[in-house]
């Protein structure tokens with residue numbers, strides 16, 4: 001597979017078993033071969049998505065000292081503002097030309113700042129869409145339908161607003177907007193604007209552009225899902241390049257919703273993924289795994 005497929009999520013609500021099997025098969029093939037899917041017909045209003053993009057613009061436009069007052073402090077809370085060049089998604093390259101704002105859970109939102117009411121509503125809506133996608137993942141892997149949703153019911157997800165500013169100066173050698181990486185969690189939901197730059201590495205190591213497609217969201221499988229499935233599902237490398245045209249003069253915004261299983265969920269090779277080979281990875285709790293990965297990137 002050299003292209004990212006578009007999958008109709010509404011199939012899952014059909015009562016007939018064939019539709020359900022169809023979506024399971026589509027998910028399996030997409031996750032096995034490319035690890036990225038465009039999802040259409042999900043239940044999330046475009047007005048709400050626009051409100052979050054508007055809020056994101058407001059937030060990143062604030063003076064730097066205001067943003068720094070909400071700075072990300074440690075991997076245990078993983079909350080707050082991450083300045084330009086602070087994070088290296090590819091540790092071999094200079095810092096990423098992006099700034100980000102992390103919201104983890106809904107219980108401890110920063111009080112120092114006006115939080116748009118759209119944020120908790122969007123967080124909740126993304127959790128619900130993620131649950132439907134995770135149900136389709138269960139079907140794909142011949143698990144009980146609620147297997148993944150039960151293991152995500154503590155909502156340890158991270159909502160991340162991202163801003164890639166217009167290029168101000170010549171980048172350092174190897175410096176891009178987001179270094180090549182794979183995501184850490186189970187699945188990620190990604191909302192892009194019209195500014196290009198996102199690229200995904202196919203199984204044959206080719207980088208392909210992943211533009212926004214209207215009325216779809218992009219979903220990718222992360223490292224924990226790869227581990228859980230014994231490499232049956234791929235956690236695919238991706239990156240955000242600096243545009244080589246006029247678009248470099250403009251900001252790019254995106255919104256990522258990183259889904260994480262419950263802290264104490266043990267990630268051990270699933271039964272249906274043991275068929276071809278023995279378990280590759282030793283069991284680990286989702287909480288411990290995430291902490292290890294965050295410690296390595298900051």
Ligand SMILES: O=C(O)CCC(=O)C(=O)O
Nearest residue numbers: 162178183198240254256
């Ligand atoms: O901004 C994007 O399109 C991708 C961001 C991303 O891959 C990440 O933050 O993990």
Ligand SMILES: [Fe+2]
Nearest residue numbers: 181182183238
């Ligand atoms: Fe990513």
